[in-house]
Amino acid sequence: xxxxxxxxxxxxxxxxxxxxxxxxxxxxxxxxxxxxxxxxxxxxxxxxxxxxxxxxxxxxxxxxxxxxxxxxxxxxxxxxxxxxxxxxxxxxxxxxxxxxxxxxxxxxxxxxxxxxxxxxxxxxxxxxxxxxxxxxxxxxxxxxxxxxxxxxxxxxxxxxxxxxxxxxxxxxxxxxxxxxxxxxxxxxxxxxxxxxxxxxxxxxxxxxxxxxxxxxxxxxxxxxxxxxxxxxxxxxxxxxxxxxxxxxxxxxxxxxxxxxxxxxxxxxxxxxxxxxxxxxxxxxxxxxxxxxxxxxxxxxxxxxxxxxxxxxxxxxxxxxxxxxxxxxxxxxxxxxxxxxxxxxxxxxxxxxxxxxxxxxxxxxxxxxxxxxxxxxxxxxxxxxxxxxxxxxxxxxxxxxxxxxxxxxxxxxxxxxxxxxxxxxxxxxxxxxxxxxxxxxxxxxxxxxxxxxxxxxxxxxxxxxxxxxxxxxxxxxxxxxxxxxxxxxxxxxxxxxxx
Numbered sequence: 001x002x003x004x005x006x007x008x009x010x011x012x013x014x015x016x017x018x019x020x021x022x023x024x025x026x027x028x029x030x031x032x033x034x035x036x037x038x039x040x041x042x043x044x045x046x047x048x049x050x051x052x053x054x055x056x057x058x059x060x061x062x063x064x065x066x067x068x069x070x071x072x073x074x075x076x077x078x079x080x081x082x083x084x085x086x087x088x089x090x091x092x093x094x095x096x097x098x099x100x101x102x103x104x105x106x107x108x109x110x111x112x113x114x115x116x117x118x119x120x121x122x123x124x125x126x127x128x129x130x131x132x133x134x135x136x137x138x139x140x141x142x143x144x145x146x147x148x149x150x151x152x153x154x155x156x157x158x159x160x161x162x163x164x165x166x167x168x169x170x171x172x173x174x175x176x177x178x179x180x181x182x183x184x185x186x187x188x189x190x191x192x193x194x195x196x197x198x199x200x201x202x203x204x205x206x207x208x209x210x211x212x213x214x215x216x217x218x219x220x221x222x223x224x225x226x227x228x229x230x231x232x233x234x235x236x237x238x239x240x241x242x243x244x245x246x247x248x249x250x251x252x253x254x255x256x257x258x259x260x261x262x263x264x265x266x267x268x269x270x271x272x273x274x275x276x277x278x279x280x281x282x283x284x285x286x287x288x289x290x291x292x293x294x295x296x297x298x299x300x301x302x303x304x305x306x307x308x309x310x311x312x313x314x315x316x317x318x319x320x321x322x323x324x325x326x327x328x329x330x331x332x333x334x335x336x337x338x339x340x341x342x343x344x345x346x347x348x349x350x351x352x353x354x355x356x357x358x359x360x361x362x363x364x365x366x367x368x369x370x371x372x373x374x375x376x377x378x379x380x381x382x383x384x385x386x387x388x389x390x391x392x393x394x395x396x397x398x399x400x401x402x403x404x405x406x407x408x409x410x411x412x413x414x415x416x417x418x419x420x421x422x423x424x425x426x427x428x429x430x431x432x433x434x435x436x437x438x439x440x441x442x443x444x445x446x447x448x449x450x451x452x453x454x455x456x457x458x459x460x461x462x463x464x465x466x467x468x469x470x471x472x473x474x475x476x477x478x479x480x481x482x483x484x485x486x487x488x489x490x491x492x493x494x495x496x497x498x
Contacts, residue, residue: 004091007058010058011059014048031092033077034077035077035315037313042082042088050093056201059093060171063091070087070090071492076140076142081459082493083459085144098115099116110132110206110208114141114142118141122301125209131211131212132161133152137304138301149193151365151367153247154270156244156245156374158210162192163379165192166208167179167189168180168188168189168205170200190383191475193384195475196454198496199479214294217292217300219267219291223262226285230282230285231331232281232331233281239326239368239438242277242278248268272294273294317416318417320424323447324367326436327437330437334364334395336430340426344415344422345360345415348415358408358412361402365397367396369389388446391435391441393439396453400416461495
């Protein structure tokens, strides 16, 4: 491809082009290392591996000469959506060599490069007894999580990951390199806090650091038979949130033939010893395996990745927001949504609609009011999600479907979509007008806002539109101001402002 040839000839960036470099380690890793193997089907014409913002700028300058060439930017490769971090026939900008983690001189901030992974970022800072607010699975890339805003085990203490970004170094569509912060380009700074990848390519994040020592946590698994106890404990944990240092992810996995069903719960407490009263309702439930222990935070994130990020399969991930209703309605709701999910997955298998290898996961991610309260405290300028502690407790729900071959793609997309749509429809129809636990004030639909968490969204979901008309129009205005030629909307994947 002429564009790749010009990048090779006129820039200093490391470039690996197909077919000459198709067997090189750099090209192979960039093309193939994705959480969802569906992305590895794409064959980029070339892979560029910049090491700084200037090299990214040089690539953009050349891409501007070739308006028909698509591109993608890849951080850790954990986004399941095909074409967001993968490119078929275009230019793949892999950030794998732009991966440094450094501390400011006063150690109050860290400079994170987008190609680092969270287990690496946390590991680098641990000798200083410091950490950053980031991902819960260690293999997730820094860049991908932060442009979607992210959710952290530390969010009830320090807000969402994007709330803790003090400055972005961004390469714009005209190839200029700018900083976006409260003083420079403040409108872009606001838009980047959950607005996605349509504004520019971030080459450095300046984020807050916080003290940390050893943490308590790990994964416990449970048989399906204890579902009522687990679900009741999950609702109670969210409504009667016990401690800002605590966090959980509750997952249930079933094969389409129902032969293997189990819960896996990721536990976290920011401290070496779990105090009484934090996870008491969970602790009384019998487990089938238990890896919970006191350990370094980076070790926990590495172990979470090994358990929760299984490579070699194709995945879709779809999210939706519902209110965490107060008990007893809330307990009824978590059980009903669970039973409806299991019934759906089982019926799809019994009717022969899916291949036997399909695996379904149903995921409960509590968002108690402590999280938006922490966001408001840490980031008074706000992010684009519009969360408010007054609107009550939420549950960021998600479903994953995994399978083996391309033949299952359409069925997987359909299944994930129906699972989440059915859940939201059931909740709204069964509990019309009922607000989340700890609700103080707001509109009737606030329990479902924002409708979709970007980091859990499928490409067809209207994430940015879900932030509300005022925010959406402001985002569109900022995008046009910084990208008047529509370079990013036309040339790369992601959630669009149209």
